[in-house]
Amino acid sequence: MAGVLGRGASAVLDDLDTGVRARLLVERESGLEFGHELFREAAAASVSPIRRRLLHREAATVLAARPRRDPLTIAWHARRGDAPELASTELVAAARLAVRRSDLDTADVLLVEALELDPTVEVQLASPVLERTVTSWPGGPLTTSAGRPQRCGSPSGGRLSRPTPTPAPGAPR
Numbered sequence: 001m002a003g004v005l006g007r008g009a010s011a012v013l014d015d016l017d018t019g020v021r022a023r024l025l026v027e028r029e030s031g032l033e034f035g036h037e038l039f040r041e042a043a044a045a046s047v048s049p050i051r052r053r054l055l056h057r058e059a060a061t062v063l064a065a066r067p068r069r070d071p072l073t074i075a076w077h078a079r080r081g082d083a084p085e086l087a088s089t090e091l092v093a094a095a096r097l098a099v100r101r102s103d104l105d106t107a108d109v110l111l112v113e114a115l116e117l118d119p120t121v122e123v124q125l126a127s128p129v130l131e132r133t134v135t136s137w138p139g140g141p142l143t144t145s146a147g148r149p150q151r152c153g154s155p156s157g158g159r160l161s162r163p164t165p166t167p168a169p170g171a172p173r
Contacts, residue, residue: 057081064090071097079117088118 001012016032019025026035034040047055060077063069064086071093078087091114098107 053080053082055081057083060086060090084117085120088114091117 016025020027020032023035024039025032034043044052056077056079058081060074060081060083063074063077071090075087075090075094078084078090091110095107095110095114098104098110
């Protein structure tokens with residue numbers, strides 16, 4: 001939080017302690033949270049949309065610089081901070097993690113989101129690590145003949161799809 005606000009950690013902790021003493025914030029095992037939803041709503045309402053975007057963008061940047069990082073958290077902040085390129089990059093990173101867990105449906109959704117946010121992410125999708133992973137999914141590759149992810153044609157689809165095999169001549173359809 002100190003990195004996002006551009007303040008010293010000690011000063012931020014002093015402010016947080018003041019919030020705990022005033023019972024606006026409550027300490028939990030996982031950290032601090034607002035003592036009541038109305039407190040959270042009031043704090044959120046007091047921040048202008050421009051400042052909120054800036055804070056989210058800064059949070060995404062600070063989190064992305066950490067050695068141990070959560071790409072979904074970074075993407076969440078980047079989206080709200082109007083940083084589609086960073087959000088897209090982190091969604092691709094999250095998709096890689098999902099593939100490693102064999103969670104192909106989640107990877108599918110994340111890759112589509114990444115492409116919707118930043119169409120230039122196709123360059124990242126061509127990276128050897130993800131390309132090997134994506135093209136080795138069960139059921140065959142998820143790419144077009146041009147080597148790019150292909151989408152289902154239905155307006156409600158939007159998911160990556162596997163190419164439909166072309167039947168051999170004379171084979172029943």
